[in-house]
Every structure is written in structure tokens, then in C-alpha cells.
Amino acid sequence: MYPYFSNTTTYPDVVLQLQLDASQDYISPYVCDYMSLSARTRATYLMACHLQFITDKINNGESTDLITSTTIDKITVTATPPTFKNQFQYWLGLTPYGKELLALLQMKSAGGMYYGGSPERSAFRKLDGKFRW
Secondary structure: OOHHHOOOOOOOHHHHHHHHHHHOOOOOOOOEOOEOHHHHHHHHHHHHHHHHHHHHHHHOOOOOOOEEEEEOOOOEEEEOOOOOOOHHHHHHOOOHHHHHHHHHHHHHOOOOOOOOOOHHHHOOEOOOOOEOO
16 A cells, blocks of 8 residues: 555565554554544554654654754754644654644544534533523
């Protein structure tokens, strides 16, 4: 599914399996009402790719920050300030796989989630039309 990881010498199955196992620490393996099995599987794979991509950058001595420019003499580094709402979104924004995962998670959780209770609890009024206070 992801050609970047198709080289079996660089990415043997055991390496990718480790990242896949680690990805389940971030993406629950259990199917919930708001995310289908196929979407959850894709999210898990994207998280594994994100983790491996960041690992590759670190192992190659590359920066994982959003660096826009560097200077060698008199050392100057300019980084793009985070444009994300929180640190998790910033972290996912560091790789193309993380960005795709963030889009998937935001799309699947739009509008929030509702658990249990009677149907009128999800509205402002009860079924008989009276406000609940």
C-alpha cells in the first residue's frame, strides 16, 4: 500500500511489524461505532508509516522539525511555527503519513461522539418538547 516501504532489505517484515504493534498504542485496535474496521485498519497502517518515517529521519540525522532555512556560518536556523491546535496535530504534521492520518481522524470524528442514554439526551429538549434543566 505504501511504496516508500517496499524495499524488503531496508524494511524487513520484523521492522514494519514493530511499528505496526507500536501504532496500536495510538490507534485503538477495537472497532467503535464512529470508525469502521477498514478505516481503523488504514489509520493503524498510517500511524505505523508515520512512526517509521520519523525513525528514518532521526536515524539519518535529519531534523524532524519544520525547518524553513539554515545558515552554516554564524549558525542560523529558522523553523516554521506550529499552525496546529495541539502538540498531537503538530507531531502528525511532520510526515505525509501523519497528515493523511490526521485528515482521516478528523473526518471520522466530525461532530463528536455520543454514548448511551435516552435519545432526548442528545437534544436540547425532551421528546415532549419541554426544556430540561
